[in-house]
Amino acid sequence: MIKQSSLLPEQAVFRQVVPAGDYFIKTIAAGETVRILDLEGNQAADTLFYNAADPAERYSAMDTIREQGNVYLTTGSRLRSNEGRVMLEIVADTCGRHDTLGGACATESNTVRYALEKKCMHACRDSWMLAVAEHEEFGLSKRDITHNINFFMNVPVTKDGGLTFADGISAPGKYVELKAAMDVIVLISNCPQLNNPCNGYNPTPIEVLVWN
Amino acid sequence: MSEAGTLLYEDELAGACHWSLRMRRGTLLRVIDKEGGANVGMLFYNPENLLEQYNAPDTLKCQHTFKLTTGHCLYSDMGRIFCSIVADSVGWHETVCGNTTRAIVRNKWGEKTYQDYRNDWQKNGYDSFLVELAKYGLGKQDMAANLNLFSRIEVNEAGDLGYIEGNSKAGDYIDLRFEMDTLVILHTCPHPLNPATEYPRKPIQYQIRQAAPVAADDYCRNACAENQRGFKNNEIYHLGARP
Numbered sequence: 001m002i003k004q005s006s007l008l009p010e011q012a013v014f015r016q017v018v019p020a021g022d023y024f025i026k027t028i029a030a031g032e033t034v035r036i037l038d039l040e041g042n043q044a045a046d047t048l049f050y051n052a053a054d055p056a057e058r059y060s061a062m063d064t065i066r067e068q069g070n071v072y073l074t075t076g077s078r079l080r081s082n083e084g085r086v087m088l089e090i091v092a093d094t095c096g097r098h099d100t101l102g103g104a105c106a107t108e109s110n111t112v113r114y115a116l117e118k119k120c121m122h123a124c125r126d127s128w129m130l131a132v133a134e135h136e137e138f139g140l141s142k143r144d145i146t147h148n149i150n151f152f153m154n155v156p157v158t159k160d161g162g163l164t165f166a167d168g169i170s171a172p173g174k175y176v177e178l179k180a181a182m183d184v185i186v187l188i189s190n191c192p193q194l195n196n197p198c199n200g201y202n203p204t205p206i207e208v209l210v211w212n
Numbered sequence: 213m214s215e216a217g218t219l220l221y222e223d224e225l226a227g228a229c230h231w232s233l234r235m236r237r238g239t240l241l242r243v244i245d246k247e248g249g250a251n252v253g254m255l256f257y258n259p260e261n262l263l264e265q266y267n268a269p270d271t272l273k274c275q276h277t278f279k280l281t282t283g284h285c286l287y288s289d290m291g292r293i294f295c296s297i298v299a300d301s302v303g304w305h306e307t308v309c310g311n312t313t314r315a316i317v318r319n320k321w322g323e324k325t326y327q328d329y330r331n332d333w334q335k336n337g338y339d340s341f342l343v344e345l346a347k348y349g350l351g352k353q354d355m356a357a358n359l360n361l362f363s364r365i366e367v368n369e370a371g372d373l374g375y376i377e378g379n380s381k382a383g384d385y386i387d388l389r390f391e392m393d394t395l396v397i398l399h400t401c402p403h404p405l406n407p408a409t410e411y412p413r414k415p416i417q418y419q420i421r422q423a424a425p426v427a428a429d430d431y432c433r434n435a436c437a438e439n440q441r442g443f444k445n446n447e448i449y450h451l452g453a454r455p
Contacts, residue, residue: 146353
């Protein structure tokens with residue numbers, strides 16, 4: 001469901017542009033609101049969330065999907081952990097639909113999806129691997145790199161059980177906003193995928209904004 | 213049934229149970245729904261590197277599918293194939309809805325504890341996986357989105373999930389041919405969206421068989437270009453060229 005936010009960017013307590021192919025990692029306190037802004041349109045923001053007090057509790061796509069009875073994420077979606085607790089809620093969304101079935105790109109899955117020769121092209125999982133290596137203070141490792149959300153991606157499921165990667169429904173300036181229900185670590189890979197039309201073969205920057 | 217070779221071993225698992233086994237490359241696991249309406253939660257790990265595990269998103273996106281049936285391969289997060297579905301009399305197995313938890317079982321069917329019911333207690337899928345995973349030093353961090361064999365979830369245009377009753381009948385089965393050595397973790401707890409009013413306690417039979425060698429014209433291998441490349445990755449792995 002499309003819903004605009006009343007929060008003003010000039011009142012944000014934190015703003016950071018994340019270039020395509022880079023990662024973003026930051027703890028957001030309970031009660032704070034985080035916005036992910038698609039600056040140039042049709043970008044994919046591959047995102048994971050962890051309980052900052054116990055990262056073994058993390059965003060769980062299957063618990064989220066099952067408990068809301070729907071495969072897509074939008075305004076009103078409560079993002080649940082593997083312990084069944086609500087971690088964040090989507091409180092505004094000008095895009096209307098986000099994917100949590102397709103997972104992230106990795107060099108290894110790229111070999112399967114596109115070509116064995118593409119194994120060294122930059123991929124989301126590599127960004128996450130660098131993030132956990134460079135930020136030991138969060139206590140994360142490959143075990144924690146799991147089934148993510150693809151904000152701004154449109155991956156419709158068909159009635160007969162197909163999965164399609166449709167044209168993006170995002171556009172420059174579209175955003176999704178989440179209110180944290182617990183202290184959460186936000187880990188984003190701003191997707192560097194060059195083989196998928198979902199971003200027009202042209203990865204672009206996103207911006208992350210936080211309000212108290 | 214042409215792919216399923218000599219029977220090497222068979223056993224039964226009652227409903228609401230959990231177990232684990234190591235499958236060797238070149239063997240086949242047949243899982244049979246004995247009474248109809250079974251659900252089998254299942255996860256795969258590489259016993260040589262437990263960080264390599266079944267990856268539902270890669271499995272779905274590599275094959276552009278939401279349901280799983282004959283011809284589909286079940287991928288690890290490392291671009292390799294744990295096993296191929298070489299036969300399936302059901303037609304639809306799902307992999308996105310996860311497990312029952314203690315809270316779900318209590319809310320849907322009421323709590324039946326070990327203290328009151330001994331081994332007829334009402335176990336849940338999440339705790340069942342935790343018990344089996346812990347035997348290998350694994351924990352909740354390692355519990356990826358699992359398979360729910362024999363269970364069908366349809367999605368309408370709005371994205372709403374629908375549990376389809378009667379998907380699997382007595383005697384229905386699925387054949388998983390293992391393309392690399394694999395640690396298989398499984399439980400027979402009910403599907404979390406099963407609307408049954410009584411806790412469903414459905415047994416399965418499982419058989420380990422010698423699989424026929426993978427032929428050049430193998431159906432799963434050639435089901436799509438992605439699977440041809442996945443098989444190539446397994447070949448490279450078994451050469452020892454990649455960890």
